[in-house]
Amino acid sequence: MPKSPATPVPVSSIAEFEHSLDELEQLVTRMEGGELSLDESLSSFERGIGLYRQCQTALEQAELRVRLLLDPEAPDTAEPFDSRID
Numbered sequence: 145m146p147k148s149p150a151t152p153v154p155v156s157s158i159a160e161f162e163h164s165l166d167e168l169e170q171l172v173t174r175m176e177g178g179e180l181s182l183d184e185s186l187s188s189f190e191r192g193i194g195l196y197r198q199c200q201t202a203l204e205q206a207e208l209r210v211r212l213l214l215d216p217e218a219p220d221t222a223e224p225f226d227s228r229i230d
Contacts, residue, residue: 168195
């Protein structure tokens with residue numbers, strides 16, 4: 145029985161990833177500025193870890209989708225195409 149095609153990622157998932165990444169960048173900038181109290185720094189760090197994990201999960205899911213597109217029968221052995229031009 146043929147496998148069903150991968151379901152497309154909803155635009156909201158992409159928007160959520162981009163929003164999380166943007167928020168993470170803003171947190172890093174604020175923390176690097178050195179203007180936060182210890183409590184604010186710890187809260188920001190905790191939030192940053194959560195955002196990092198969300199982004200990492202989204203990237204892993206995107207990689208899986210690419211692998212499925214490259215070789216739907218055996219995604220674990222799919223090799224990305226070589227984008228270099230010799």
